[in-house]
Amino acid sequence: MARFLLTDLQASNSGPYTCEYYRREPPQISSQPSDSLLLLVTGEFPKPSLQAHQRGVVTARENVTLQCQRLNNSFESVMFALLKAGAAEPIRVQGPAKEKMDFSLRSVTVSDAGNYSCVYFLMKAPFWASEPSNHLEITVKDKTERESPKMAETGVGTVELTLIVIFILLFILGVFLIYKYTRCGAAPNKMTKCSRSSKDPQEQRTSVQPGKESDDLSMAITSCSPALDKASQVSRAEEPHTVTYAELNTRALREGLSRQMEQPLETCVYSTLKG
Template sequence: MMPQLLALLCAGLCAGQGSRTADDSLPKPSLTVWPSSVMPPKSNVTLQCQTSTKNVNFALRKGSTFVESMQSQASTAGLAESRLTDLKTSNAGQYTCEYYRRERPHITSQPSDVLLLLVTGDFRKPSLQAHRRGEVTAGENVTLQCQRPDNVFGPVMLGLLKAGAAGPIQVQTPVGKEAVFSLQNVTVSDTGNYSCVYFLIKAPFWASHPSDRLEVRVTDKTEKKSPMMAETEIGAAGITLIVIFIFLFLLGAFVICKYTRCGAAPDKMTKRSHSKEPEEVGTSIQPEKESGDPPAATTSCSPASDKASQVSEAEEPHGVTYAELNTRALSEGPSSQTEQPLETCVYSTLKA
């Protein structure tokens, strides 16, 4: 009797297991992780398994080992979550999820793509360098070189990380002890902090500390500038033009003053007025009187005219005789000549 019961139990279990075989008619789910698949120890992650099929249950596996059965959320059909807390190195590995219908027959879907969860800190950090530092222009290529330490043995892979990404953006097998990652036709969205890690490609999937972060800045020259930046640049340009205008104005004033000799203009005007004074002094030669008196010249006597006569005297040619006449003495007679002192008069010329 006992052997028959064991045979029936085995047949039922085998039949139930067979009914959970993968069915190609069911689309495979997607497995994602938040915040990232590369995390430090003692951190927390959330695994999400999702499908478009409704009324299903989910199962989470690590490798071929069953980890947890997950129920879909009541508010969202076809989505289930599993939370891993206080991560340890033992949590690292390859995860997949699958789902099966709640009603009979319990047909299981194809497993999701493999999600590799890495817990860092088992090896020394690598180094990350850029072939080109500083800002790069959109459309160019950026090459990053990750190099692991020398004392690492065994098959490893190198992964390029970007802050904010859910996992490695590129994974490569190293050539020697380094791998070269290339970012093709970069855009502004490629701006960010990058690092790299190396890890074992087999269990226990130990991973290194991340390298020091390397900042990549991508600028787009065709991008329109913000109004604030434009106003700032216009203000700076206006100030520069004003300074240049003031400098050119002062330079032009200096050149004009230098070539017109404005500093010597008053002296020239003074000399010209002195030279013209003798011409402005009216002189008249009186005709000879019948009494036989010599002809007299009438002049206006003043200190200024005296200086002018001295100037004209120096300019007269030789052979000219000058005489100083007191016109008042001529008109008043001998008695008035002794009473009035002589005044300074302008010299007049007499024809010989």
């Protein structure tokens, strides 16, 4: 193997190159020439533009079309070459064409991702070439990459996230049912019925004329029993302090009424009690 170093390249160095080897001792028989290698020295023509028909990220196994177009097409047909950063030689060479050329990359893989550019050049001597176009980045995403980067980092999938949401909803529902039962769970038959009056108990006693009737009425109007259940006591605590609860003794009322009917009619004073 031999290496040939070419330094300080100029546009005149453009063209096809071949190599061969031969014996140093007689008979000096040489080999057949190698395949030709076209060397292009860029910079003689204005740079073209490179565009992709697909925008954004390309999925693996899809087809990608890149179009290289030159700005000045006043001279003869030229050849177009597609370049990739890091590659020692053009990816594709196609032509001839006057204005533009499409390069199709079929069934792309992750290895096809990278920065691409293109040039155009003359097909014969002096093989002048244009400046390379601006780089165009191609990103290829594998089909197996379905999870987003954040989900992949945390290790939480769609199923796990759904279960977490269901658990939170069930917890909230349970708290609501417990709260509702504690507020409204008391049986209505345990509530004691009491009459309410806006007047003070002292005012009630003084508004009635003294006599036998007052004794009966005092027997009829009794305070509510302190043995009320807790739910009733809680509801009373919420009432204003000016409200008085009482329980009517219907038996004492009937007895007082019968005694009044037996006695002769006398002058009576009536008082209205606000219930």
